[in-house]
């Protein structure tokens with residue numbers, strides 16, 4: 001078994017008004033240390049104003065082998081996009 | 095380079111028996127279409143092994159690369175230069191961490207990789223087995239060694255393995271500061287006293303050929319290149335990258351008023367590139383094999399850093415165990 005500290009995924013909000021975005025991961029024994037490591041590793045040049053860390057094992061992910069079936073239904077529903085509709089030329093802005 | 099195959103005995107990436115030909119074909123098609131492969135996607139075992147070796151070697155190079163420069167931190171000529179060098183070295187540590195994380199997504203633990211490095215089984219870039227004799231070496235390293243690293247890393251931002259490519263994007267953003275601070279040191283010395291200019295020339299003399307060797311063996315002596323290019327693990331061959339580096343660096347040396355130590359160096363109008371002299375590969379392989387006192391010193395320094403930090407890791411573990419026990423007791 002590995003004696004490595006658990007892996008944490010790191011998310012950074014670049015500035016107010018933006019989503020937190022995944023930037024990478026760090027090893028740390030606990031959340032507080034994970035935040036410190038994330039700060040040193042991913043925000044040395046003012047890359048962010050807020051940090052999230054979450055244990056990698058706590059993330060549930062979809063299976064890439066199933067992604068065909070999982071996302072296919074959306075592909076056939078092109079009427080969900082505005083470009084599906086043909087408008088008379090007279091309609092300028094809609 | 096940080097990423098070229100340094101271990102001549104490493105097994106060529108031959109297909110592993112028993113893999114489903116349909117899966118292999120689908121994988122090859124995805125890679126050929128410039129799609130990115132992600133950790134949970136199916137991949138041939140040979141692709142996984144080649145990448146694990148390349149990324150971990152790259153990570154080790156970043157970490158060991160901190161040592162020759164760290165040697166001059168306490169002797170930097172001014173507070174400004176010291177702060178800059180400190181920031182540069184910290185970046186290299188960060189690069190190592192990004193890359194270890196990328197390699198871990200392929201199923202190798204951090205502990206295994208660190209252990210491979212410290213036990214001498216893993217390779218790292220030969221460039222860090224040369225000593226840094228004086229302050230001008232810090233300028234030459236930033237200018238030439240980081241410059242060569244940039245040449246190599248820029249195309250890797252489009253390498254086929256997603257986590258590696260993303261790590262490279264982050265690394266490349268930080269590298270140009272490294273090269274510029276090195277060039278800035280060289281510029282100050284080249285424009286300084288005759289003695290300072292002589293130091294800059296001496297550093298260029300010692301670092302030029304090792305920098306060219308960073309790109310690895312020439313293409314006709316690099317058996318795994320074709321496979322790596324097909325899998326988009328590498329995007330350009332060793333010789334292509336080396337030529338780019340020479341073409342970019344010669345005018346910079348002229349600007350500094352320094353002479354590149356290669357009598358065969360000459361602009362070739364027909365090719366549109368500089369011709370340059372033969373590389374002494376025997377020296378390269380001696381350094382790869384870890385011969386010479388500097389290689390031993392590097393590993394000694396790495397192991398000491400790891401062992402001296404053991405009590406910090408143990409304390410952090412003990413703290414977390416205590417905290418976990420307390421919250422378990424509170425919940426009971």
Ligand SMILES: [Fe+2]
Pocket residue numbers: 156185186189243265
């Ligand atoms: Fe680096």
Ligand SMILES: [Fe+2]
Pocket residue numbers: 186240243269272
């Ligand atoms: Fe660098």
